Amino acid sequence: MDYRQLFSDDATKQEFLDRFDEVAAGAAEWDGPESTTRGLTVDRAAEAVALMKEGRWASGDSQLEAIIRRFTRPVYLIQRSTIVVPADGMATSAEVAANLEGARTRIEPVIPSVGRIDLRNHHLDWVGTGWLVTSRLVVTNRHVADQFARPGAEGFAFRMLAGRQVRAVLDCYHEYEQPDESRFPVEEVVWIEPDESPFDLALLRIRETGEDGESPPLPIELHEPGLTGADVGRWVAVIGYPAQDSRAHPLDQQRIFDGVYNCKRLAAGRVTAVENRGILSHDATTLGGNSGSVVVDLDHGRAVGLHFGGVAGSHNAAVDASLLARLVHTYDR
Incomplete structure (x- = not known):
């Protein structure tokens, strides 16, 4: 990094x-x-x-x-779709906090549209993060979708494990010490990018109503023109579900994440590089469960990327939103 x-x-x-x-x-x-x-x-x-x-x-x-x-590069808690400072007494930069506080009214409306992808009939309880790009389309990573879906005779099919079909559900809560749920079954795996592609992305279609009859949250607007080299240094927020990661030092994870994992969190950072081939880098603090997280621009509250790789203290990469927009335009119906 x-x-x-x-x-x-x-x-x-x-x-x-x-x-x-x-x-x-x-x-x-x-x-x-x-x-x-x-x-x-x-x-x-x-x-x-x-x-x-x-x-x-x-x-x-x-x-x-x-x-x-x-x-x-602090990592904040999310409770009731609001950004909350962890109450552990650890010092956090007032300069960084001021940047985030100034963007609160643009960032908090995005939070409900990000969910954890939970699994049923699988040895894993959950596999990553996803977020709404239209009223029913959810974007996530290829390596997340690969856990529960595969190419089929016509499009993509849910995997079978031990004779049972794996099912995926997007839950837009899973907040720290909050009981709320809002679960939308994944009805269709629309697209999984081929393995040889550098773009680690997939599209899912959720049911039009949740398990309790609720409507989905509003989709997150994409920054369709895409970022350029002039955007290096732009402040962003990564919203997703960091999970304890065996690749990172355990005590360092405790210091950065307060020992709190598997729930919705927000990490502030900056864009560090923009590549011509549709990949951008950022330095927000992430862990494995952040796969599929949204990268949101603090200035406008639009998604600039789909996070797909990185561990705490290491390189972080995201697919540029302009590429996501092309895929969404192809498959939205």
């Missing part, structure tokens, strides 16, 4: 160093009395910040890296 953007503005950099004692104290409490965070010093942090800003940071201190990412 290119860490330069974590401290690309001097205000965030200075805020982190000015509040370092508070940041380190919070991390030490989280790790317990034997915590090695007691060895952290502001000088050590300042050196890491300087290296990150210059693009010379070689990840070798995962603990300090996790604390920096927690401060500059």
Whole structure:
């Protein structure tokens, strides 16, 4: 990952160093009395910040890296479709929080349209995130849809496991400590991108009413022109369902995600690269269950991408919304 953007503005950099004692104290409490965070010093942090800003940071201190990412790229809880700061006492950048707070009225209307893809008749309870792009079409990742569907004689078919057909359901809640459900059965797997394609995406069609007779949430508007190199540095939010990930350091995950997984969350970050072939990169903090998450532009509340790859502290990639729009126009009916 290119860490330069974590401290690309001097205000965030200075805020982190000015509040370092508070940041380190919070991390030490989280790790317990034997915590090695007691060895952290502001000088050590300042050196890491300087290296990150210059693009010379070689990840070798995962603990300090996790604390920096927690401060500059926080992951918020979602409760009743509202962005909530975790109540764990860990310090979070006021600069980053102000960016998100200023976009709250544009971002929160998007939240209900993002759901967790739950499975029935499968060894997995759930497999990733999906979100509405029309009144009934849901976009997710190919590697998510592959878990419950396969190419068939005509289009795509739900897999059979142990003699039973696997079923998928989009639940637009699964919020932290909230009991609400809004479940829409997946009636049809409309499209799964071929394995050789670089675009990790799939389209599902949900039933027109939920299991309790409710209507689906409003679809998320796509940023159809697509992003360009001029959009590098743009603030975005990734909304989805991070799951505990064996590829990431367990204590670092605890520091960043508060030990809370499998529920709807929002992670703030910036666009770090835009490729001509329809892939963009971002530095919001994600885990495996974020596969299929929406990447939303804070300025307009439109989807700029479909997240498909990344782990905490690593590279994050998304399919550009302009490609999603073409697929939706093809299959919407």
